[in-house]
Amino acid sequence: MSATWLPPEQYAETLMKATAFACLFFTDEEDRPVQLRAVYSQAHPWQWPGGTMDPGERPWETAVRECREETGMVVEGPTRLLAAVYGLPGAEWPYSTVGFVFDGGRLTADRIAGITLDPAEHDAVRVLSPREWRAYMPERDFARLRAVLEARRTGVTAYFDAWDWDD
Template sequence: MWLPPEKYAETVLKATAFACVYFTDEADRPLQVHATYSPDHPWQLVGGTMDPGERPWETAVRECREETGLTPAGPPRLLASVYGLPGAGWPYSTVGVVFDGGRLTSAQIGSVRLDPEEHDEVRVLPLAEWEALMPPRDFARLRAVARARRTGVAAYFDTWDWGDA
């Protein structure tokens, strides 16, 4: 049955969107920031929620500048798409993308400026050492992104659900 666009829009999935940047140091150790606002997801990739009118790469660049003072170099290279079902932790589905930010020098990492309202620490650790610091689902996403960088095959990660924060 045909519906006018405004009526049809009421029937479709509601979702929020985000974009992140995956950085490593020159030894390919992932860089993450510690969130002051999210005890359930303490260590995160640099990035955030898309603003109205933004495209994913624009969000990734804006969030990166806001969160670290760094500007990722383009052109954008997609490492992963991420999807999460709604649940107790968030009432909407979540759709996101992770871009490759490249390898940072120690000087670039040292120049990171964090917004203390959002993040209070930046760390670079070997992938295996992140596992003890993150919820299993968050670490699985980080591992998938690291594998995508290493293999050149984009990851499809569709189990970042909000049902069990």
């Protein structure tokens, strides 16, 4: 540790850089996860409504905005954090990633049928049991799904720190 204090703007340049995302996790009334198929990601095809935080935006605001943009659904809360997600930077992306997975609740069949996808981002909605989801997801994505399901079941927030860019 240096005995010399740096001005805040210089000190900030020495710190780790990270991007942040927030999303909403939904299930149907039988607790089967609802996921969207991304048109832009073959590596992570099945996702939850969410995205990168805009400047000045808080995580919950991001999750609600992204859900509305991607599905047409308006979610009001209550706010319940299911998981914190962390990933190290890699060759594809030079920053660490910090994420927040919020509980969006249980959706009725009518609400799921009413989802309106943004075709620039997603082209399908699926509702499957966790066992069925395994066949459609890379191992790391499925491990995150299991952690979020366990967090919802137990009420204990999950910490998932295996979301690295180079894995």
